[in-house]
Amino acid sequence: MIYALLLLVSAVVVCVSAPSVLSRIDSIKCDPALLIGAWLAAIAGVVVAVIGSSIVLLLPGHGLHLIPSFMTSHWPWHRMIAHGASTPVEQVTGIVAVILFSAIGTCFSVRLVVANKKRIRKSEKHIAVLEAVAQTDHRQPEVLRLSHEDPIAFSISGVRDRIVITDGVFQLGEDAVAAVFAHERAHLRGHHHSIVGCTRVLAECLPFVPLFRHAHPAIAELVELSADASAVQECGDDAVRSALVRMVFRCTPSVALAMADRAIERRLLRLSRRRRRRGPVRRVILRIAAVALVTFIPFPLAVGLLHLVVLA
Structure with a gap:
């Protein structure tokens, strides 16, 4: 459970810190398509981290029963989210919270789709x-x-x-x-x-x-x-x-x-x-590397630092 909670906190950290970091990159010198990818990757990373960590935190037993047994028996990572049996109250609360969370996410997704359709109709x-x-x-x-x-x-x-x-x-x-x-x-x-x-x-x-x-x-x-x-x-x-x-x-x-x-x-x-003009292959490689860097590095790094703080 602690790692799911730390992942949620890391998403909050990225939400607050990413704008100042990305805004300091000089768009005059840097490839703008690379920066667009970095902004979108940060948004996608935050959304995935919030949804994933919230589901793990809210599901009864933190969703361990949904994981195939051969994975939990041979892979040690499942211990990161385990904390013992859930009480009936916790199970009911978790299920209700997941339903509410899913409803909010669905409403937000519908609003995005509706807004895009509205833009297309207006166009x-x-x-x-x-x-x-x-x-x-x-x-x-x-x-x-x-x-x-x-x-x-x-x-x-x-x-x-x-x-x-x-x-x-x-x-x-x-x-x-x-x-x-x-x-x-x-x-x-x-x-x-x-x-x-x-x-x-x-x-x-x-x-x-x-x-x-x-x-x-x-x-x-x-x-x-x-x-x-x-x-x-x-x-x-x-x-x-x-x-x-x-x-x-x-x-x-x-x-x-x-x-x-x-x-x-x-x-x-x-x-x-x-x-200096870069070739198309090099531009694509740099953009993929930047997106991967923004998507995958901040969250494990934040989780690790927060874990050190908790242990301290």
Whole structure:
């Protein structure tokens, strides 16, 4: 039981400490996709640790009867959660607590699903309105072109994915236009709309949890840096910088991700710095390593330190 309790406490420690640690990493120098993975891994790790430790603590006998006998007879780890027979009162209390905990988890999961469906419906409504007034090209059916002199571009992801772009963008030059398309396609390819939407729901539902509260604004900025990085891989720094400084910010749908809607100064600063280009294989390896590090290291480390404190 003590280790399940320590795991629950470690989740609280990560919830409080992870935002300050991740926020101190310079997103200008570091791969933004790596940082997005680190934030999401921290959230997933906390959720799994809270659910797992809570179930072990609340189930009668801490769930040992659910473990196959050959595992409990040969593996010593089951002793970590055993503490003797459960009393009838403890059994009833545990069952009720598990039911309540499951109900809360189910309600929260349903809210996430409902919020995502609501975002998709809202996106489809915006797409329908835009398709009624925009020009389309059969060669690029996902692109909606609006007649407007200001250079504006944004993407919307619903049942269908669409990139909305104005005539003004095509006055920026061929390289800048290619950079704008690369940026918006990176948003759609990376499922950034869903990621930002889910973190927004987490922040709204559990604003008292520091990790969830800080994750949404951090990830909303990081997805823009990540899309810029993808565009740089295709078009180069100069083309992305040229497009970004000449784009115009306008009010766009809340479900959209526009190229010029946030963190312009930080993005220009990142584009102004020459960085060593990493190959795709090395980038994938680094991102997987970062996710694994954030997911698996903090919790055992916190449990170990807390165990030392308890023993002391």
